[in-house]
Amino acid sequence: MIANTKIDFQKIKTKLRVKSPWDRIIILCLSILITLPVFIILHQNLIELNWAFQLDRILLFLVVSATIYFLLYQLRTIIIICVVLYLLVLFYGTVIGNYGFNQVYQDYDSMIYTMTYNPYPQDIIVSKLLPFPNKSSILQAIEYQNPKVRNFAIMATSKHFKSVKGYSEYRTLIQCFAVFKEINSRWNYVNDPKDGDYIATASESLRYFSGDCDDHSILMAAAIRSIGGTPRLIHTKGHIYPEIFIGTSKDLEAINYLIKNKLFVKESFGKPLHYHIDERDQIWLNLDYTAKYPGGPFMSEEILGALTLN
Structure with missing residues (x-):
């Protein structure tokens, strides 16, 4: 009985085994396909050494690929089963909405693009140095629960980037970028009265899309907050501008790719993203009225304080 079982098992292995040289070709292709998601996971969780020409990541890819090839070669007698299991x-993952074919492609595309076109961290906020000017008045002016503000934000999301498919986990950020596009394409800078600061409410600024930097920041923060984004205002010497919370360096990779390849292709062509990293290693992207795309150049670099809308 045992002998018959061994014979049957050998017959099965013989039927499943692919003849040379096709077994090596299949193993090579399969090892590359498996390497992609494994490499992406390692890339996102291992510290970057910042070697020239991304040599640390190239070496990591080669090591992972060689290791997987070796393991698959040891299983070459059942290579067809390995292929089927990988595809299944x-x-x-694609059917249930988890990590599937599309996510592998998006992550790999974002990673490669960011490795080629790195975003640019202007500086790092270590602490909030000074009290935020006119803090109570500004907070009251950020009317994110005002129906007019929310209706405006909803209109912007219907007008811009509605056709962008995929990237469901970044849907809120994409919609916030639609708000940014609508406001910055219409904003008209007008100075405050000579005798002091005039702080316009968000709903007031919606009427003419005019005002100074704090009026712009208030409207941007209110509209973004009204649709689920997390904005904050940065105070510099003589200037206030808004930023939006992006997340981690992994999120920055995807956002960098989206901005430069899907959302603001012409505006950001050949230009880096500018952002800040706070004391908790969280990334915030510049949304100043002078920026033509999210992450455009900073108008002022000297940071005196930050006001976050949680």
Whole structure:
């Protein structure tokens, strides 16, 4: 009985085994396909050494690829089963909305793009140095629960980037970028009266899309907050501008790719993203009225304080 079982098992292995040289070709292709998601996970969780020409990441990719090739070669007698299992795992992830074929492509595309076109951290906020000027008045002016403000934000999301498919986890940020595009394309800078600061409410600024930097920041923060984004205002010497919370360096990779390849292709062509990293290693992207795309150049670099809308 045992002998018959061994014979049957050998017959099965013989039927499943792919003849040379096709077994090596299939193993090579499969190892590359498996390397992609494994490399992406390692890339996102391992510290970057910042070697020239991304050599640390190239070396990591080669090591992962060689290791997977070696393991698959040891399983070459059942290579067909390995192929089927790999495809089934990705197919299952695609069907239930988890990590599947599309996510592998998006993550790899974002990673490669960011490795080629790195965003640019202007500086790091270590602490909030001074009290935020006119803090109570500004907070009252950020009317994110005002129906007019929310209706405006909803209109902007219907007008811009509605056709962008995929990237569901960044849907809120994409919609916030639609708000940014609508406001900055219409904003008209007008100075305050000579005898002091005039702080316009968000709903007031919606009428003419005019005012100074704090009026712009208030409207931007209110509209973004009204649709679920997390904005904050940065205070510099003589200037206030808004930023939006992006997340981690992994999120920055995806956002960098989206801005430069899907959302603001012409405006950001050949230009880096400018952002700040706070004391908790959280990334905030510049949304100043002078920026033509999210993450445009900072108008002022000297940071005196920050006001975050949680």
